[in-house]
Amino acid sequence: MAWPAIATRCSCVNSPGGKFIPLSVKSPSRLSRPKRNTNMSQSTLFTAARPAGQFTLRPLLPADVRLIHRWVTRDYARFWGMQDHAPEQVAEFYQQLTAKDPHAALIGCCDGEPAFLIECYRASEDEVGRHYPAQPDDYGMHILIAPAVTPVSQFSWQVFSTVMDYMFSRPEVNRVVVEPDVRNDKIHRLNKRAGFRYQHTIDMGHKTAWLAFCQRDDYQQALLQDSLMNNTTPLLNGSHLTGHDWLQANRLLIRKAIAEFAHEKLITPVDVGSGRYQLAVPNGESEYVFSAQRLALDHWEIDVASLQKQENGHRLPLDALQFIEEFNAQIGIPQALLATYMEEISSTLCSSVFKLQKNNPDSQALVKADFQTLESSMTEGHPCFVANNGRIGFDARDYLAYAPEAATPVRLIWVAVHRRNAHFSSISELSYARLLQEELGQAALDQFAAQLASKDVVAEDYILMPVHPWQWQNKLLTVFAADIANQDIIYLGIGEDHYQAQQSIRTFFNRSQPQKRYVKTALSVLNMGFMRGLSPYYMATTPAINEWLETLVANDSWLQRCDFRILREVAAVGYHNRHYERAIKGDSAYKKMFAALWRDNPVTDLQPGQRLMTMAAFLHVDHQQQPLLPALIADSGLPAEQWIDRYLNCYLSPLLHCFYQHDLVFMPHGENLILLLENNVPVSAYMKDIGEEIAVMNPDAVLPEKVQRLAVDVPEHLKLLSIFTDVFDCIFRFISAILHQSDTLSETQFWQRVAQCVKDYQQAHPQLASKFARYDMFAPEFTRSCLNRLQLANNQQMINLSDPAENLKFAGTLENPIAKWR
The missing domain is CATH 1.10.510.40 (Transferase(Phosphotransferase); domain 1)
Structure with a gap:
């Protein structure tokens, strides 16, 4: 991807002050792990919730060029090297850049509004690859953040970490390389905060740059240290437990509890025909209804989307802890041990939410993933045990x-x-x-x-x-x-x-x-x-x-x-x-x-x-x-x-x-x-x-x-x-x-x-x-x-x-x- 204009870029360009938001931005308090969109036919490739809003990445479109032109010709974007480009030149450059790889240039949005531009490339095919022995799984990225309208604290870091999350969501990426201009102090601070290890300076003709690398381990360790120092991680303030993922974690766990407890003859769902089953709550008026197939070894294959709890025709929320309460007379947990088991259920739910929000490759991507990526991407513990992620003792x-x-x-x-x-x-x-x-x-x-x-x-x-x-x-x-x-x-x-x-x-x-x-x-x-x-x-x-x-x-x-x-x-x-x-x-x-x-x-x-x-x-x-x-x-x-x-x-x-x-x-x-x-x-x-x-x-x-x-x-x-x-x-x-x-x-x-x-x-x-x-x-x-x-x-x-x-x-x-x- 060695296009002439790229040679003049650094790894990240910020507008003055380093605080940015798109033209209209909300500031919710949510913060959760990112998600990669596994259906690449859709425009959104990647999502990540941050304090500034919901960040999404999508391919650069021709309609974006006029907006991008306004960004790259600002004074703060001088390191981007396009200040004298006409809109037609910007359009031609990005048309050439994305001809072979539609994902070589991406628009980052915050709550749907364009907020930053990313370029991604294989280091061995770029000028930087001539300055060190580039590996096949080395990839580089450049970031340009939109001009600031209203300051938002830590917005640059939120953008930067989203881009890094995206880069490491790609199984083919093992190491990210950057070559920032030695004069760009702001980006050095962000790079080091993300775990980049600075090696030595290189002469790239148009600039003297630092050569720096960040492996997955470096980034993960940096994130941990950053979260522990700043106390901003959602796991420490509980914000990750709100919203759809908590509901989905409960749905998944109740699905498993019904399937495995029925398999062990602890509960008995009733067949109501056409592959539908009912499980009545003892001494109550509510019931769980779902579709399932009965397979060999008395296996219950329950359609997770079909699972509902209802009472008198009204749908009720799915609550795994309440499910244990409702059926404990059947499943028989001793009173002295009930609280500990419920704590294990709660901990398993928290783990499930983390996994739902974690930026794991999908199954198709895991077909080619390395051993340790696979090891950390598993969504389920033991297939039979319902409470399988207790970890009682960990905070x-x-x-x-x-x-x-x-x-x-x-x-x-x-x-x-x-x-x-x-x-x-x-x-x-x-x-x-x-x-x-x-x-x-x-x-x-x-x-x-x-x-x-x-x-x-x-x-x-x-x-x-x-x-x-x-x-x-x-x-x-x-x-x-x-x-x-x-x-x-x-x-x-x-x-x-x-x-x-x-x-x-x-x-x-x-x-x-x-x-x-x-x-x-x-x-x-x-x-x-x-x-x-x-x-x-x-x-x-x-x-x-x-x-x-x-x-x-x-x-x-x-x-x-x-x-x-x-x-x-x-x-x-x-x-x-x-x-x-x-x-x-x-x-x-x-x-x-x-x-x-x-x-x-x-x-x-x-x-x-x-x-x-x-x-x-x-x-x-x-x-x-x-x-x-x-x-x-x-x-x-x-x-x-x-x-x-x-x-x-x-x-x-x-x-x-x-x-x-x-x-x-x-x-x-x-x-x-x-x-x-x-x-x-x-x-x-x-x-x-x-x-x-x-x-x-x-x-x-x-x-x-x-x-x-x-x-x-x-x-x-x-x-x-x-x-x-x-x-x-x-x-x-x-x-x-x-x-x-x-x-x-x-x-x-x-x-x-x-x-x-x-x-x-x-x-x-x-x-x-x-x-x-x-x-x-x-x-x-x-x-x-x-x-x-x-x-x-x-x-x-x-x-x-x-x-x-x-x-x-x-x-x-x-x-x-x-x-x-x-």
């Missing part, structure tokens, strides 16, 4: 800083812990010294060593470990105060690397150095029926368990044929608070507050044409109710049945083999499985959360000493639920519905492919025939195990991980959808 600032969907870069705290209370464990090939060298580097190690020396302690007596910042501030400084006073715990500082929280909330991906290992930390936040701590006792044996499983997988020809992989937890540190451990009998969250582990990173295995995503992405539906999975299948070029066969070979077949051959089961839900895709076709699966969430369902199994805690005694009739519940009911039920609703694959076709996968496995392993008969995958029905009933009964600790079958809740049976293909 609004914590949510912005640490929630996975916020994707805010996090720097971990490092501490030194005394070996009399702490232990380090690792796989045999990884030493403590090598781990620290690879994760921290020599400079940080020298700095930490100097701090320990200044404390007059022996460095060799200590183990270094990372800590979640929230855990340090909210738990360790108080619960472990005695240990800190005794210098058994010594604060060293904040690490240099920036991490991104993953969907599991306490696991971090290294954004600064993406080839490094994942880090998982203890986090004493209540979420979905568990306090998200880490047991120091488990940490002592976790690497040994991973090493044992790695050997098992490597030596098993069928698992190798399926290319089944594990993400090893290669090292761990656990710290024991002796006071609490002596005083508290039995299990307690206080015994799981201080531990960390390092996990392999699948990014290191990637080859050209390959990408990663969690299996949760296969269940993803964007804010326009468009699912990602059909778009992935379509992009792959494979027929849907072949694509599903490839997926089942990666996922179901190895799980069957581990169960029948090794009595080995996992927790194979969407977030626990990372899929490797090649040209958007599944080719491999990585299982994670090995040390905490796998079991050998044979108490007499001969296992190495450090692996023996995996052996559990499960009743015979419940063993196969590790497939029927965890895979069929919690994953395939939703995949089947998505494919069916999108006309990608009928549910009959899907379940036939599942049946064929099972038959292929059984035919390949005739030596296991007696086990196939004992644990019959083609049984007519199986026990209906109910996850919400678990959480409703005890939202503090749903199950005992050492005895997973102990607390299970059942409600009759489900028809086996593959039984007819025996």
